[in-house]
Amino acid sequence: MPEDPIALLQAGAARHAEGALAEAERLYRQVLKRRPQEPNAHNLLGVLARQRGDVAGALRHTERALAAAPEEPVFLANRGAALAEAGRLAEAVIALRAALVRRPGDAVALRNLGQALAALGDPAAALPVLEQAAALQSEAPEPLLALAHARREAGDATGAAEAARAALERAGTRPGLAGQARFLLAGLGAAPAPDRAPAAYVRGLFDQFAPRFEAELTGRLAYRTPALLAALLPAAGIAPQRRLRVLDLGCGTGLSGAALAPFARRLEGLDLSSRMLAEARRRGLYDALHEADLLDWLPRQAAGFDLVAAADVLNYLGDLAPALAGIAAALAPGGHALFSVEAQGEAGEGAPFTLGEALRYRHDPAHVAALATAAGLVPVARQAAVLRQERGAPVAGALFLLRCG
Ligand SMILES: C[S@@+](CC[C@H](N)C(=O)[O-])C[C@H]1O[C@@H](n2cnc3c(N)ncnc32)[C@H](O)[C@@H]1O
Incomplete structure (x- = not known):
């Protein structure tokens, strides 16, 4: 087992990328034993906490990462994502905007910003941001789905259906995303209504709505x-x-x-x-x-x-x-x-x-x-x-x- 904090951090990130969350966490914590303020370890522990649905942990670690490196755009973006999940939307918008000033091409930060703005009831601000996110990740269905929802909320049914169809084309073998795109099309009157709302849609909707x-x-x-x-x-x-x-x-x-x-x-x-x-x-x-x-x-x-x-x-x-x-x-x-x-x-x-x-x-x-x-x-x-x-x-x-x- 390497003792060098940088090597430990890299080993943790590799395990993290493979989905071995417990092992990644153990390695990040070893980094913090050697360097308690190490911002990358706190940042990655924040990401990991968010993946596990531990919003309080995500907030705690992203705050500590930023305390050590307040200008780092990746930390700002992860802080914004954690704040959004905690329902602290106005603060999330500030952190995500700060991240994007420093790293304008961060498609995930753009999507999170657009969704936070839409949830705050500001579709005029959300739409261009989500359009940019969709253009940057032109083969990904997720930003297109977010764009479709924002357009629907803004009253643009035609534009929403267009984005939902594009998301459906790109969903490929991912049945969850395809089901959500079809459901959205049905709500817009552009496809037959299924017998129920997809469970993944309901879960996602209420998970993000829960704090508010x-x-x-x-x-x-x-x-x-x-x-x-x-x-x-x-x-x-x-x-x-x-x-x-x-x-x-x-x-x-x-x-x-x-x-x-x-x-x-x-x-x-x-x-x-x-x-x-x-x-x-x-x-x-x-x-x-x-x-x-x-x-x-x-x-x-x-x-x-x-x-x-x-x-x-x-x-x-x-x-x-x-x-x-x-x-x-x-x-x-x-x-x-x-x-x-x-x-x-x-x-x-x-x-x-x-x-x-x-x-x-x-x-x-x-x-x-x-x-x-x-x-x-x-x-x-x-x-x-x-x-x-x-x-x-x-x-x-x-x-x-x-x-x-
Ligand atoms: C609008 S909330 C109402 C919550 C609560 N009954 C109240 O009156 O405040 C609807 C809830 O139903 C849950 N829900 C919707 N479809 C469900 C299903 N098929 N199985 C379990 N829960 C479901 C959602 O996750 C959400 O929390």
Whole structure:
């Protein structure tokens, strides 16, 4: 084993490139034992922490790398990426811009900057940056997908579809990216809607949204679904007496769990997004949290729950038959299902579901009711409601409470 810090660092970087993260970390830490301030070791440990989803570790190490070398563009770019993942978007923009002044051709920094600007609601600034990122990596699908999303958010459906088609052409054998490009095309009305949103898309969306989710939902978006759903329970004779085994599907950060907790003797949550689950864990409200796709997980549960809830979750699924069958299977006899869907208006007349430009499904409530009956769920209450605001307009929905027959 080499003792020289530079040789150790190079050995670590080689292991890192091969994907041997634990071994790379061990070597970087050996560098720091010999040279505690070594900025390259801190920078690479920051990258490694980000790859593992450890945002706090990424922030700590990138800060230490920059403390030793404040002008180094690679460190600034990695600091920006870590800040963006932590939801500190304004600071991320500053770090990424500083990196790009020193290294203008860094395509990944450009993509991260464009995505941060788009998430800050500034598509006019985001679009030229993402166009530059896509031009620099003209064979890569990722910057084109980011560009397509930003154009969609800016209201340029034609340009978004063009970029999504180009991403699809370049996705090659990478089914995850191809599925995301097809889903985006479907949301733009340029391809048939699939039966569900790709799991990788939902996970990515909520992983990056997690640090900002609660502030945005309860603030600007006036999100009310958990409270509206919970209010259906006492009206149907179910008192908040902490008696039920409750499953919160797509629990997110736990806003829905907080509304359901007064009914729960035991509260379990499930979500696709590890970062949403990390926020939920911090709440200390759940007895168990599961990282899984509800469609995979539910069929494995045998009649274990008295209440299965899904607040603002089923709008990431088109065909609700498998989810409703899974919910019915997970309920004990006499247990209840409680969920919201976004309701489709005139445009979707006749179709069981449509995929909107916001990339969420809207359902025909009458069709949902028929599917629930087919799954063995008996209607108890159904209510039309405004679920939240979007771009200043109300989002219409339907709330369902059903009993397992
Ligand atoms: C809009 S959030 C709602 C979170 C929470 N229920 C609330 O009311 O605040 C939707 C959540 O559903 C999760 N989700 C969507 N589709 C899912 C699936 N198929 N399996 C598990 N979780 C899913 C997302 O990751 C996200 O955290």
